[in-house]
Amino acid sequence: MVTFFAPWNTMKFPGWEHGIPNKPIGLDNLNLFYPYKQLSIDLMKIGIVPFWNPYNFTGSPLMADFQSAIFYPLNIFYLLLPMIDAWSVMVFIQSILAGIFTFLFLSSLPIQKTAAIFGAITFAFSGEMIVWMGDHLVASHTILWLPLILYAIERRRLILCVLALTFAIFAGFAQPLVYVFVVSFVYALYRRAPWQIYSAFLLSIGIGAIQLLPTFELFVLSPRRTGDVGYLFDQFLMPLSHLISYLAPDYLGNPATYNYLGGGYHESMLSIGVVPFLLIFLVRRNSTVKFFWIVAGLSLLLGLNLPFVRWFYDLGIPLVSTFVPSRIFFINSFALSVLAAFGLHELLAKKSFKRLALLSILCLVVLGIWYLIKAKEPVMQRNLILPGVILACTVILTATKRWIGVGLFVLMIAGQLYFGNKYLAFSDRQFVYPSHPVFTFLQEHAGFNRFWTYGDGYINANFATQYRVYSPDGTDALFPARLGELFYATETKGQYAPSPRIDARIGRAREGESMLTNPYRLRLLSIVGAKYITDWSEGAFLPPPLFTPVWQQEQWHIYEYRDALPRAFLTSDFVVEKDSQKILDKIFENSGKKIVLEQDVKVDTISTGSAVINKYLPNTVSIDVDTQDNTLLYLSDTYYPGWRAYVDGAETKIYRANYAFRAVVVPKEAKRVEFYYKPNSFRWGIIISLASIIIGFFWWHRYER
Template structure:
């Protein structure tokens, strides 16, 4: 019995160790209730939250890392809205709270259909979000461990490689986004499934493969999924040579990929529709700017992650931005990866060496890496290649495990080890000499070299001690110490960068927000200062905003905002503008787009604005000239092009409240509206807008929501043509009499 217990304990020791490692990393969450999300930036950086008084910080709340605001500006609000809509029994097709309306399901980063979202039905949203953050390294550890064991590695190297993968620089940099890592974490499970299917075709592993592939795609980041797909294709080519039934395997995988396309069709069809209407192609010029690729000098961060400082300590002096260039895998991890690269001579090592070289080649600035951007390839030609660090770190983690496995098999002598150690020693000596110049920036680099150098020395001592030892227990003890060293190294690095914050900081309510939420009717807001309620925050509070922040936004609306901000009929988009935050409240476009409230930190002097509320520095003004969300016009002006449309809109004297600009000949009589003719908004929800009209003649009804081809309109249940009005808005011709008009978005 005792022997059986020992055997069971041995079997589960390493999986339990993986779980313990995750518990330690998230100790502040598990034992103190702090959330792994940068919510401290909400209350520390932006108004009206800074206007609210928090007793423990009367002078303002400090924030840990100003660099990572995207999770609270994008991923968290989008997912919360999507889940909320789905809980009401609808698909989350549309987000009316940013960009004056924009696709939600078509926005992949909302990850609305991610299979693990089922947890949101079992727990409160905030708790589930936290659980999903924790699951990222946990699942990455588990899947990588199982994959490395399938490669016939010892348990200790498998654990070593899993830890490096799950807490690498890429994982730490993107941990709190809760999307990107959910894409990459399925990669080792997919490779494991391919290995199993290579040996034996089975329903179980076919199901696992299709589930993992679908989950990776639906997790919310197309670029990283593209990289995962490339790795899978390359891996498939290599295993076909070893497969006993190549034809059957190819046939099975073709069928599985076809099934994947069907299973995920709801998501990718919505995405393609959105992409084709978006302004994404304007990002193509960015590749020429410094920081689009990993700068050569930033490769030093593989050895000293904070050589250029760290945004969390406010001393970063490198190329912008830190999070895009960090691929640290720990000193010991890199040492063993290099040992595998130099000395292992087997098929799996060669594959990952090739994968590593290829990833670095396309992530750094060179002629080959520039090709996709020079050619203007869709999707990939607008994606920053630094995200290839996901594959770089994955490759290094596998190579580190292979290196340690090679070491455990006693196939490395002191001479071989010394070659690698001398390379590292030479590098560190060169870095110390380089930093010894006295400049302020290099003083930061010098200070941040101390710990990597110390860890290198510890790694050297442990390696040499293990080689010199003839006692198996002492040998294994030193190897376990190496594992502890890499855990300490990566955890220290991870904790330094990653915020853990009080739950009170996550989208708290303030008097300003409560005032806006209490106002009756449907209306939009805008901020005259980008420090107030930044783009997308309004989504969480269900306040409709004309601004927004997203790599994908509708091109027609982006052009309208561009002209709005320039205050002239020039709708050309800026070269890089993922954040639209119009501030020209004097423009008639603000009135047209139903902007009723303007938030400002300064006193605003305008005949159309009346101050109605204030809290601290934040002031709320009401626009008394705002148009209703839905209204009737007495006349329409037909134009033949978009430029003519924007020219007409900016004509002085054109009243957009009574006249509309259209591209079609609607054959309307253009009769003035009489008092009895009116429109009433009956209901407004993300996927549907219902109004009631009473008219004596045919008139054009204008809905100041953004035009998108997937919307349809019905008058008394009968489908009608939806009209593109005023460059980027929606409209429909309503007949005389009393009618019910319903706008619905299609799947």
């Protein structure tokens, strides 16, 4: 973190004068999941429901953001332990739970316990589980419930099935959740489970409504529903040559060692280990094996760049056509881990040593040919050696026969430990969101004003959440699309365009670019109240009098943007437009406190008065007003369903202003305007969740009898 991100990457830490050892992984954990978890847990500890995050996107839903995983039962660790300790527990417990649940499922099938243990370890420490542990912790916590669900289906355990499905919902990653539900449901059909098991799927969705309804509301209002996702298929449908990574996961290098030649390493992981991969070809056909061969085959095909696969994703199937295709490799890894367990069972039962030896030799030949023909770069050649050594050791083990079971365990564990140690990063506690003078200044002086960053001094916007300062920008899978459209207009010279898929960002200024060259950016910074601009340069490109230096330490500067408007102000100067492009035109034509509404209101032509924020909490904003005229109060916070406004205790309508923000009519002599976030989606979610729990209790009682 302190190596890659501003402002820490310019700091010198005592005892690390020559730099801090690092691996460029886990960026989404640092950028998204850790700050969101910290904020939500901190709010829960002081009795505030974590509905809203006011620190990014000019305010955005927090609980409705599926990845915040606020209702995940394992969050108990965050409530009991310090944040960094709880995070570490969640990282390590992922592999433990995945292993235990996979062992339970495999033990319910007709294979030896030794083989069940082998399959459990294979999945728990598969390439997918390791790399997603380091990059998207919520994703691996979602998928780990799959084997427990299958175990519950196999054993006809209704309550366990409901709980495991519900935990998967609350774990917080939508795409693997869909895969978990589909595979589990099809498995129930394949095993001809009783109807009560199918009811578990409906019950879990009902119980999860407290999360699913707010998330659906946000999804409908986000760029995910309408954005162009063609680039996802171009980037994350893997070529056939990628199949070599079953044997050599680091054939193209590894980002942790700064020699990766591909793209999206954690998005394209296939490896389950060399030894487990060999064992899948030893399995004997039975109904369970046939099912997992089909699952493995389909989950591989849907991640490959083949014409009919691209056609399938282009059909526009809801949700599926917005997915990153290669993430289905989660399911491939699990299915192959199950098959590897069956393969070891077959090897130990039938003594199929010659077949294993022949398979190992065949794979050695494939690696050799690949080395000679395809491996042009030194990193490619180097990373084919270790798989070759494991294959050679496997051939030798088949000759010993007596110790082959132990030997295969050792080879499998050693290979995956090497892979995990190579990829995963461990850090000293002092480097987890350390303090920095830039953030200290903003915390002490910015108040409710927002900050923005210029050029090489770009500070990742989502760090604002961690440090409880305010940024208009943000990066996330779900956020209000209108905010993204408005901000993106600063890069399209005021022309309407769909919002980018994962971020809302006022157009960045390149180092050396004068801040005066983009009037669209200046206007947006003004209306969102971005009063402070951070910069890591000499500051010649933020000229006075528009930008006034207020702080400096070494090359870090902070400037005050003199045209920044207050976060809340009174105005009667407005125009009405309904068309998106015309609204944008008016916003960028206007100056000062003139705003654009989408509905007409009756206020005095000229008004005076003041508005001062007296309380600003995630779900509550209170503003003292003083006016002798009927006027408008403008608040540069995101307009979003669920917010309610009250003027001196009487509810009033919130109007959408300046494309994405809020305004209310304030009658003369009013004293206070209050905003409360009370989402109906959450209220209905609670009702449905409670009703589902009650129904589930009676169904279970009847089922048990």
